[in-house]
Amino acid sequence: MTATTPPPGSRLHRALADAPGDRLVYDLAGVEAAYANLVRELPGVSVRFAMKACPVDEVLTCLARRGSGVDAASPQEIAHALRTGVPVERVHYGNTIKSDRDIAHAHRLGVRDFATDSLEDVEAIAAHAPGARVFCRLATDGKGALWGLSHKFGCSAGDAVRVLERARDLGLTPSGLSVHVGSQQMTAEAWDDACDRLADVLTALDRRGILLDHINLGGGLPAAGYLDQWGTPLEPPLDEIFAAVRQGMRRLTRVAGRRLAFLIEPGRHLVADHGAIRAHVLRLTSRERQDGARAHWLYLSCGKFNGLYEMDALQYRLVFPTHLGADAVSAVVAGPTCDSDDAYSHDHGLVEVPGAVASGDPVWILASGAYATSYMTRGFNGFSPLPLVCLPSDRVPPPRRPERIDDVTACAGGPR
Numbered sequence: 001m002t003a004t005t006p007p008p009g010s011r012l013h014r015a016l017a018d019a020p021g022d023r024l025v026y027d028l029a030g031v032e033a034a035y036a037n038l039v040r041e042l043p044g045v046s047v048r049f050a051m052k053a054c055p056v057d058e059v060l061t062c063l064a065r066r067g068s069g070v071d072a073a074s075p076q077e078i079a080h081a082l083r084t085g086v087p088v089e090r091v092h093y094g095n096t097i098k099s100d101r102d103i104a105h106a107h108r109l110g111v112r113d114f115a116t117d118s119l120e121d122v123e124a125i126a127a128h129a130p131g132a133r134v135f136c137r138l139a140t141d142g143k144g145a146l147w148g149l150s151h152k153f154g155c156s157a158g159d160a161v162r163v164l165e166r167a168r169d170l171g172l173t174p175s176g177l178s179v180h181v182g183s184q185q186m187t188a189e190a191w192d193d194a195c196d197r198l199a200d201v202l203t204a205l206d207r208r209g210i211l212l213d214h215i216n217l218g219g220g221l222p223a224a225g226y227l228d229q230w231g232t233p234l235e236p237p238l239d240e241i242f243a244a245v246r247q248g249m250r251r252l253t254r255v256a257g258r259r260l261a262f263l264i265e266p267g268r269h270l271v272a273d274h275g276a277i278r279a280h281v282l283r284l285t286s287r288e289r290q291d292g293a294r295a296h297w298l299y300l301s302c303g304k305f306n307g308l309y310e311m312d313a314l315q316y317r318l319v320f321p322t323h324l325g326a327d328a329v330s331a332v333v334a335g336p337t338c339d340s341d342d343a344y345s346h347d348h349g350l351v352e353v354p355g356a357v358a359s360g361d362p363v364w365i366l367a368s369g370a371y372a373t374s375y376m377t378r379g380f381n382g383f384s385p386l387p388l389v390c391l392p393s394d395r396v397p398p399p400r401r402p403e404r405i406d407d408v409t410a411c412a413g414g415p416r
C-alpha cells in the first residue's frame with residue numbers, strides 16, 4: 001500500500017470534530033508523509049511540487065524543508081514560493097504560456113529552468129532569459145486521466161526537435177523534455193506511453209548532437225480518497241504506477257546511454273488526501289420534479305465556488321458526524337450559491353445522506369485538499385472563502401521568512 005487517506009480517529013478527523021465552524025484544514029504531517037513516501041517509491045527523483053494545487057505558505061514551507069522545489073506557473077507564484085523559503089534553484093517555471101514580461105520577471109527573480117513547447121515561446125525565452133535551461137513539453141493523449149490536459153499544452157515529437165534545436169542556436173541550454181500524463185491519472189499505461197514518446201525524442205535529439213540531461217515526468221499522480229461522478233471509490237493502482245515510472249526511468253537512461261536526472265511535479269497527490277473541509281448543512285429538501293417524481297436535494301455551505309471546484313468531475317466522501325449510521329435518503333448534493341453548476345450531477349450522482357439532517361449540522365468533506373484554495377472564488381454570491389487551518393507537524397519548526405525577496409510589484413517597469 002503506497003498511499004492512504006487519514007483514517008477515522010486521525011489528527012485530521014479530530015480537528016474536523018473540534019472545529020466550531022466552517023474551515024479548510026490541512027494536516028502538515030500527512031503532507032510530509034506523502035512526500036516521504038513518494039521519494040521512497042521513486043529514489044533519486046527530485047520533486048517540484050505543483051504549487052497551484054495548494055499555494056498555502058505552511059504547505060510550501062514544509063515541503064521545501066523536506067527538499068522539494070516547486071513547479072510554478074507565473075511570476076506571482078514564483079515570488080510566493082521564494083517568500084516561503086523555496087530555494088530559487090529548485091523553482092521550475094513549468095507553464096508553457098507566458099508573456100515576454102513574465103519571462104523577464106522570472107529571470108530577474110533568479111529562475112533558470114523554463115518549460116516551453118513552441119518556437120515562439122523559446123525565442124521569447126532566449127530574448128528575456130538569456131542562457132536559461134529549457135525543457136520542451138511533449139503532448140500526451142491524456143487517456144486514463146480525469147482531466148486529460150491534452151490539447152492546450154505540449155508539442156509533437158517533430159516540433160520538440162525543432163524547438164530544442166532553436167534553443168541551442170539561440171544560446172539557451174536545451175536541458176530536458178517534460179510530459180504531463182493528465183491529472184488524476186488512473187492507469188500505469190499512461191506513464192509507459194509517455195516514456196515511449198520521450199524515448200523516441202531523446203533518440204532523435206541524440207542524432208542531432210543535442211544531449212539532454214533531464215527528464216521531467218510532470219504531474220498526474222493520483223489522490224487516493226476520491227469517488228467518481230457516480231459515487232464509486234476511485235482506486236488508483238499506485239503500486240503499478242510507481243513501478244511503471246521506475247521502469248520508464250531505467251529505460252530512458254538506457255536509451256540516453258548516460259546519466260539522466262529525473263524530476264516529477266505532483267500536485268494533488270501530495271495534498272488532496274491531507275486536506276478536508278468542515279462545512280455545514282443548509283437544508284435537506286424534497287421537491288416534486290417536472291416528471292412528477294420527488295427528489296431530495298441536500299444543500300451544503302460549501303460547493304463549487306468555495307472549495308469544491310472539481311465537484312462536476314468527481315465526488316468527495318462526506319461524513320455527517322452527528323448522524324453516523326442513521327437512516328439515509330438519496331439526494332443530489334449541492335453548494336450554497338444561486339448557480340446551477342454548483343452541484344453534483346443530478347442524473348447519476350445521487351448520494352446517500354442521513355434523512356434527519358437539520359440545518360446547521362456539521363458535515364466533513366474528505367480528500368478535498370487539492371485545488372481547493374486556489375480555485376476558491378473571492379466570495380461569489382457573498383459566500384466567503386473558507387478560513388484555513390494548518391495542523392503543525394511535530395517535525396517542522398514554524399516557517400522562517402527570508403529577509404527580502406523581490407515581489408511582483410518590484411517589476412512594474414519590465415518588458416511588455
Ligand SMILES: Cc1ncc(COP(=O)(O)O)c(C=O)c1O
Pocket residue numbers: 050053071094095180182183184218219220221265266267268269
Ligand atoms: C505543468 C504542470 N505540472 C504539474 C501539474 C500538477 O498536476 P497534478 O495535480 O495532476 O499532479 C500541473 C497541473 O495542471 C501542471 O500544469
